[in-house]
Amino acid sequence: xxxxxxxxxxxxxxxxxxxxxxxxxxxxxxxxxxxxxxxxxxxxxxxxxxxxxxxxxxxxxxxxxxxxxxxxxxxxxxxxxxxxxxxxxxxxxxxxxxxxx
Amino acid sequence: xxxxxxxxxxxxxxxxxxxxxxxxxxxxxxxxxxxxxxxxxxxxxxxxxxxxxxxxxxxxxxxxxxxxxxxxxxxxxxxxxxxxxxxxxxxxxxxxxxxxxxxxxxxxxxxxxxxxxxxxxxxxxxxxxxxxxxxxxxxxxxxxxxxxxxxxxxxxxxxxxxxxxxxxxxxxxxxxxxxxxxxxxxxxxxxxxxxxxxxxxxxxxxxxxxxxxxxxxxxxxxxxxxxxxxxxxxxxxxxxxxxxxxxxxxxxxxxxxxxxxxxxxxxxxxxxxxxxxxxxxxxxxxxxxxxxxxxxxxxxxxxxxxxxxxxxxxxxxxxxxxxxxxxxxxxxxxxxxxxxxxxxxxxxxxxxxxxxxxxxxxxxxxxxxxxxxxxxxxxxxxxxxxxxxxxxxxxxxxxxxxxxxxxxxxxxxxxxxxxxxxxxxxxxxxxxxxxxxxxxxxxxxxxxxxxxxxxxxxxxxxxxxxxxxxxxxxxxxxxxxxxxxxxxxxxxxxxxxxxxxxxxxxxxxxxxxxxxxxxxxxxxxxxxxxxxxxxxxxxxxxxxxxxxxxxxxxxxxxxxxxxxxxxxxxxxxxxxxxxxxxxxxxxxxxxxxxxxxxxxxxxxxxxxxxxxxxxxxxxxxxxxxxx
Numbered sequence: 001x002x003x004x005x006x007x008x009x010x011x012x013x014x015x016x017x018x019x020x021x022x023x024x025x026x027x028x029x030x031x032x033x034x035x036x037x038x039x040x041x042x043x044x045x046x047x048x049x050x051x052x053x054x055x056x057x058x059x060x061x062x063x064x065x066x067x068x069x070x071x072x073x074x075x076x077x078x079x080x081x082x083x084x085x086x087x088x089x090x091x092x093x094x095x096x097x098x099x100x101x
Numbered sequence: 102x103x104x105x106x107x108x109x110x111x112x113x114x115x116x117x118x119x120x121x122x123x124x125x126x127x128x129x130x131x132x133x134x135x136x137x138x139x140x141x142x143x144x145x146x147x148x149x150x151x152x153x154x155x156x157x158x159x160x161x162x163x164x165x166x167x168x169x170x171x172x173x174x175x176x177x178x179x180x181x182x183x184x185x186x187x188x189x190x191x192x193x194x195x196x197x198x199x200x201x202x203x204x205x206x207x208x209x210x211x212x213x214x215x216x217x218x219x220x221x222x223x224x225x226x227x228x229x230x231x232x233x234x235x236x237x238x239x240x241x242x243x244x245x246x247x248x249x250x251x252x253x254x255x256x257x258x259x260x261x262x263x264x265x266x267x268x269x270x271x272x273x274x275x276x277x278x279x280x281x282x283x284x285x286x287x288x289x290x291x292x293x294x295x296x297x298x299x300x301x302x303x304x305x306x307x308x309x310x311x312x313x314x315x316x317x318x319x320x321x322x323x324x325x326x327x328x329x330x331x332x333x334x335x336x337x338x339x340x341x342x343x344x345x346x347x348x349x350x351x352x353x354x355x356x357x358x359x360x361x362x363x364x365x366x367x368x369x370x371x372x373x374x375x376x377x378x379x380x381x382x383x384x385x386x387x388x389x390x391x392x393x394x395x396x397x398x399x400x401x402x403x404x405x406x407x408x409x410x411x412x413x414x415x416x417x418x419x420x421x422x423x424x425x426x427x428x429x430x431x432x433x434x435x436x437x438x439x440x441x442x443x444x445x446x447x448x449x450x451x452x453x454x455x456x457x458x459x460x461x462x463x464x465x466x467x468x469x470x471x472x473x474x475x476x477x478x479x480x481x482x483x484x485x486x487x488x489x490x491x492x493x494x495x496x497x498x499x500x501x502x503x504x505x506x507x508x509x510x511x512x513x514x515x516x517x518x519x520x521x522x523x524x525x526x527x528x529x530x531x532x533x534x535x536x537x538x539x540x541x542x543x544x545x546x547x548x549x550x551x552x553x554x555x556x557x558x559x560x561x562x563x564x565x566x567x568x569x570x571x572x573x574x575x576x577x578x579x580x581x582x583x584x585x586x587x588x589x590x591x592x593x594x595x596x597x598x599x600x601x602x603x604x605x606x607x608x609x610x611x612x613x614x615x616x617x618x619x620x621x622x623x624x625x626x627x628x629x630x631x632x633x634x635x636x637x638x639x640x641x642x643x644x645x646x647x648x649x650x651x652x653x654x655x656x657x658x659x660x661x662x663x664x665x666x667x668x669x670x671x672x673x674x675x676x677x678x679x680x681x682x683x684x685x686x687x688x689x690x691x692x693x694x695x696x697x698x699x700x701x702x703x704x705x706x707x708x709x710x711x712x713x714x715x716x717x718x719x720x721x722x723x724x725x726x727x728x
Contacts, residue, residue, distance in 0.1 A: 001343060030293075038535030043174075049296045050169040051540060052208055060597075062322075066331040068429040071539060073329060077540075079208045080325075080543040082423040087538045 008085050014060060016074065019088030024060045025093040027053055032090040042088055051083075052076040110159045113194035114184060116217070118210050119167035120416075120544035122204045122229040126259040127164040128553050137560050140180055140189075147180075148579035156273040162326050163195065169209055171216055172290040175460050185220065187290055198224045198273060204234035204241060204256065205545065207311065214250060216291060219677070224252045225275055227268055231256040238314040246310040253530070260550050321416075321545040328417070334424050341417075342443055345408045346413075349401050349447040351424035356400040364393030379588070392574060394633050395685055400476075402451040402565055403558055405444050409455055410557045412440075414549035420543055426539050432520045433465035433527030442468065442519065445475035449686045455692050461537040467526050469694060470703055471519040473686050474679065476512045482635040484511055490658035491670040507674075514678050518710065522669060580632045580684065584640075598644060604630040617676070617715035618669040618728075631684045634677065668722035672715040679711035 013028055030045045030053060037044045053059075053076060062080065063073040071084045104158055117123045127135075140147045140498025148164040166177035180189075189192030200630050202210030214226055216417055228234075228241060249252040255271040258264030291299070324443055328334050368389045375381040384420040418437070426436030434442075435686075437459045445452030452472045459465040472543040488504050495503045582602070589600040607625030612622050621645045629639030642657045644665070661670070681687060681704045722728065 014478065022422075026173060027582060037538055039538065040535075044538065046170075046172065046192060046291075046296055047174070047538070048539060049300060050172075050209065050212075051542065052300075053299045054297055063325065063329040063423075064331060065424065065427045066335060070427050071423060072228045073325070073423060077208055079209065081540065082419065082426075082543055083540045084426070 012092040012095045013092060015089050015094065016061075016072075016091035016093045017085040017087070019093065020059055021061050021064045021072075023095070024058070025092075027041040027057045027059060027091060028094045029055060030090055031092050035048070036090045037087055039063055046085070047093060051081050052079055053081075059091070059093055071074060111196050112161050112163070112193045113199050113306040114163045114165055115199045115201060116165045116181060116185065116213075117167060117201035118169050118213060118542075120542060121167070121210060122200045122259055123167060123201050125553055125646060126201055126227065126229055126257060126265070127162065127243070129257075129265050131162055133556060133559065134558070135560060137564060142304065144698070154273045155269055160272070163192075163198070169213060170296070171288070172289070174497040176462055177460060185217070187595050196223065197272075198222055199227060200224055201227045201229050204231045205237060205239060207302060207307055208300070209542075211250070211306060212296070212300045213298045213354050214252065215302055217710075218250070220288065226252055226254045226273060228254060228256045229259055231275050232258040232264065237319075240312040241339040242310040243706050246306060248443065249306040249310060260553070266350040293626070313728040319545070324546050325420070325543075329422055334420070337489070338421055338424050340568070341421075342440075343403070347444075348405050348408065349444070353404050353447075355433065356431070360397050361393065364389055364396070368393075379585075380584055382425045383581065386585070387578050388483075390506075391578060391581060391632070392570075394636070395574070396475045398448055398450060398685075399562065399565065401447050402454070402560060403575075405455070406449060406558055406561045407554065409440065410554050411549050414547065414553060416544045416546045417466055417545045422539075422541065423543065428533040430539070432524040433531070433536075434467060434523050435461060435537070438464060440466040442472060442475055443478060445472040448493070448685070449473045449475065449691050450481065450565075453686070453689050456693065460689075463531055463537055466694060466699065467523050467531070469690055470526060471523045473681060473690075473703065473707065474515050474519040474522065476678070477683075478516040479683065480511075480677055482638050484508060484674065486638050486641075487661070487670050487674050488656055489655075490651075490662045491665075491667055511674060511678055514675075518679065522706070522710075554727060580629055585631045591708070592708065598625060598629075598640075608682065616719070617712060618666070618672040618723075619676075619715075620664070620669070621665070623669075624674060627682065628679075630682050633685065634682045666722075667727040669717050671722050671727070675714040675718045676711050679707050679714055681711075683705040 007090075015022075016025075016027075019025075030048050032042075032044045039047075057077050058075075060075040062075055063074050065071050069085070071082055072088060074081050074083060074088070114129055115123055127148065127150065129268045130152045132152075134152070135148060135150040138147045138149075143279050145167075150162050150164070152160050152162060152448050154160060163184065165181040168178045168181045170178075171182045171185060173182040183189050184192060185195065185198065192213040198220075200210075200214050202214070214224065217224055222244050226247075228243065231241075234241065236402045241256075243256060249724045253275065255268050255270065260728060274560060305556060327338060368385045371384045372381060409418075418440070421439060422436035424436070425439040429436055429438055433682070438456070441452045441459070443452075444455050449472050452475070456468045456472070459468060477583050488507050492507050497503050497506065583606070584601050584603040586602055587600060604625050606628055607621050610624040610627075611619075611621040619627075622641070625644050626637050626640035629640040638657065641661065645657065645660045665673075687700050687704060690703055692696055694700070719728075
């Protein structure tokens with residue numbers, strides 16, 4: 001389910017679900033693929049929005065779980081959200097360059 | 102629908118995102134004048150309380166379950182939605198929505214306010230924890246925010262003395278000119294486009310009304326660096342659990358002994374005050390010892406909930422769920438199931454009550470299903486009795502005591518079975534239900550307040566005693582009835598229980614239980630043992646005609662060693678790992694799930710496991726020559 005890092009496209013876009021601790025970026029889009037969750041269509045997207053994952057929100061991965069680095073604790077603007085990597089795969093993020101900060 | 106004005110009482114509803122300090126504000130407004138019940142037909146807690154505004158207006162305040170949106174996703178959130186929309190036939194629609202937001206974290210809350218605004222109901226937005234926001238240098242233009250949102254806004258610091266004065270004054274202004282509640286609001290769940298638009302608008306309003314210093318290194322992030330450390334965090338969690346477990350077992354002992362002694366004394370008083378006969382037996386063995394056997398758990402429940410409330414108020418529960426999620430998730434359990442399951446090692450009743458922290462119904466039911474498999478303290482007297490009578494106190498492998506090893510194996514078997522059953526439930530019961538995602542906000546750490554902990558404990562104790570007084574008590578009376586009727590005939594020589602319905606059932610069960618090595622005496626003892634597992638010890642004493650009840654355990658052990666084979670003893674041990682031998686637990690499952698079918702399912706699967714486990718154990722033991 002997790003893509004190998006070497007196959008990651010060379011752009012700054014990636015998925016929050018495959019990012020590592022310390023990753024900082026901005027939400028680019030919510031893109032739910034069927035394997036991201038078992039919920040009815042559109043449900044995960046709305047839940048993510050309700051927890052603050054809207055386009056432009058600043059995200060930072062603060063902590064990772066011990067096993068499989070899962071789940072992750074993500075700073076989303078002013079709040080901290082715990083989420084499994086599986087669902088976080090639906091969050092497309094753009095990494096900050098050093099000068100973005 | 103303005104019945105409320107006729108009786109001179111306003112109905113306000115408290116609504117807000119989880120962790121907005123809603124409960125603290127509810128406590129500050131209503132104090133101990135709270136009522137906890139269930140909404141009809143669902144297992145969602147209905148918390149209401151009364152208070153009076155400075156101008157003398159009486160207000161009935163309902164604390165609705167926390168939600169990020171009216172778009173309900175759980176039974177709790179459905180209650181919030183239906184209540185706000187006035188769709189609950191038995192509830193008065195609220196005259197005012199008291200929408201509460203954490204002033205330090207406004208993004209999600211303002212989106213909710215915008216969603217609520219579309220309902221066209223009177224709203225007052227309360228910016229809670231304003232003291233913390235101010236301390237962090239966050240400046241909020243309250244008047245500007247009210248203008249931008251189009252709803253009145255006020256501030257509060259619910260945990261501070263005098264922190265709600267502004268709010269109370271504002272309520273008076275609003276209560277004066279509140280509009281008649283329109284009924285049957287047309288409402289559609291917002292689409293993702295609408296949610297996005299609302300969030301953008303909320304972010305815009307925050308942009309123009311809130312000034313924030315650059316994010317400081319808060320205390321929360323310093324705590325989290327330790328408490329959420331992948332290895333260190335887990336170790337700390339284990340340490341906290343260890344202390345909690347110790348406390349439940351050891352601190353609870355003195356008050357439990359006291360309660361137990363108190364009820365024994367009461368029983369003796371009844372025994373001497375009443376003439377021997379049915380009434381004496383009913384009062385002494387049915388009522389007093391029945392109530393006593395339940396109330397004795399109160400200290401354990403209070404200590405357990407003290408820990409749970411402290412951890413919850415501190416903000417640690419979400420962290421514990423985060424740390425345990427992956428481990429529990431492998432067997433289809435939610436991270437939050439960890440604490441209820443651990444609590445069940447003391448007693449399944451508080452454990453099952455503690456599952457209320459799990460918001461997904463599926464996860465909560467799975468946890469309730471397996472909680473009674475954890476080795477509770479009531480099994481220990483039975484285990485001790487059989488182990489000391491049948492298992493030699495030999496040293497094995499040079500270090501371990503065989504008796505201790507068997508005890509450990511019994512504990513481990515309970516935990517392993519619980520994990521297997523929840524994994525099985527994931528594939529069998531919930532096959533068609535989607536796995537609920539694990540997504541939760543982790544609140545900032547806060548110092549728990551004595552007052553709110555006290556109120557929380559008080560309501561739990563009240564709930565438990567209420568339950569003990571109704572459902573559980575009636576079960577106890579039923580068991581007493583079975584063990585006492587019919588009465589022994591004149592000149593009977595055997596113990597009274599031999600002539601009762603329980604004995605009749607026991608003899609009836611004997612052929613069914615014979616394949617697993619149980620004689621009729623065991624079958625009879627299992628029936629009063631339904632009251633609580635440890636009662637079986639005294640019951641075995643009764644059927645083997647040994648006087649002295651629980652205190653006579655060594656003599657009972659000797660009697661058992663004469664009458665039973667080792668195979669029978671092992672079979673009974675295995676039986677006690679699995680068997681649903683606790684009427685109180687079943688009653689609590691019935692209450693907490695609101696479903697008799699679910700109680701029957703729990704009873705059924707545990708009984709099946711017990712029979713199967715005992716059958717296999719007995720047969721193998723007999724084959725090995727222990728029969």
